[in-house]
Amino acid sequence: MVYNGGATAFSVMEWSSEDVKSCLKKEGVEDDTIRILCDENKLDGKCLLMLNENDFALDPISRLTLRDRKKLYFVSKTVQRENQNILIDLGLLENPSGSIYSPQPQYNKLETRLESEYGDSERISPPISEDGRPRYPPEKTKAFLSFLYVVAVTWITAFVMVIVHDRVPDMKKYPPLPDIFLDNVPHIPWAFDMCEITGTVLFTMWLAVLLFHKHRFILMRRFFALSGTVFLLRCVTMLITSLSVPGAHLQCQPRNYPTQGSLRFSDLAKKLSQAYVIWRGAGMSIQGVRTCGDYMFSGHTVALTMLNFFITEYTPRHIYYLHTFSWMLNMFGIFFILAAHEHYSIDVFVAFYITSRLFLYYHTLSNNQALMQRDSIRTRVWFPLFSYFESSVEGIVPNEYETLGEIISNICLLIKSTYNDVKMHVTVAAKSSSSSTTTNHVMETVSRTIVENNKNK
Structure with missing residues (x-):
């Protein structure tokens, strides 16, 4: 946020004394006052942001006219209100609703009350840069760990889908359950393939966002963490209760495996093989995957909704045509799932919710890091992945993009940096080997000399 009355369009933390001087002139502050504040006392953007009521009671501000003091107070209050995130990051503001001008601000009272209520709980706050501007480190290691997390969860999901397929109720004894939507919409055979095509389009759009977004590793980390968590929850709901097949067109028969003797290992191997087929095909029918029993809740709806929300969140607000198109794909995909009679309506509703x-x-938590500071221990217990992955992110991640030229340049720099690192390690290893060889040669020479001297004696 920047003060609209300022002379510049960048962060107030970057204002120089000249920028503050221009801002005060626009507010009608007297030239003598501006000279005292900006020329003699070097009032810059940081100082303006940190002014409080105690400063107004001290020289040189206390010697100003009432009119100029009020105008300076108005400017400082406006700047502070529009830059509350910076004040929170700097530790100058704990409660945005509290006044930062009173001698005993409300956030001090709030802090005292929280400390007395929660004891000595450790406060966690992401590190800030020296200039006070938010930092968004890519933390590629965390992105890689989140990728491993979602890969492990998809494997677990595939194995659970094999188990629930073998537990599917007999279609002759347990017909489809009553469903308002399925009972009133005829079965459309090609609808499920259309659902997966819409999902593929959404996934392609998301890959394009990741390619050009400046903070792509943060986005990847969040996408993998959220997707893995939702699908892990889906594994639990699938195992707990087995619903009957929603459509009469589905041919679902449980596979019978031997459960005694040495054939148990063969049974497990077959299940793992079938789980691999599901995992390789991403559970999609257009990839030849057909399963039953995995109804509560819909994995296709999860994928469509997650992709839609990430696309709309991490693209500029003014591209409303893209957002509208993304929501249309999400809603049509859900409709195709129901029209194909592949899931009950409750499966889709619960998945979307x-x-x-x-x-x-x-x-909400990641964009408001101050909410984490209340009790970090509880945050780490209830949201362990969140506490780990978001510990270094400051506020809302801006939607900043790189051009294709910048992406190519960054890749070239990465390759060059990697090459230099490898070259340096090889050089160090070669020098170490050469030094070791020289030392061995000297030792051998000394040994031969000693032996010859002994022989001569």
């Missing part, structure tokens, strides 16, 4: 709520809760 859980995915959207978890996405919003996660981003």
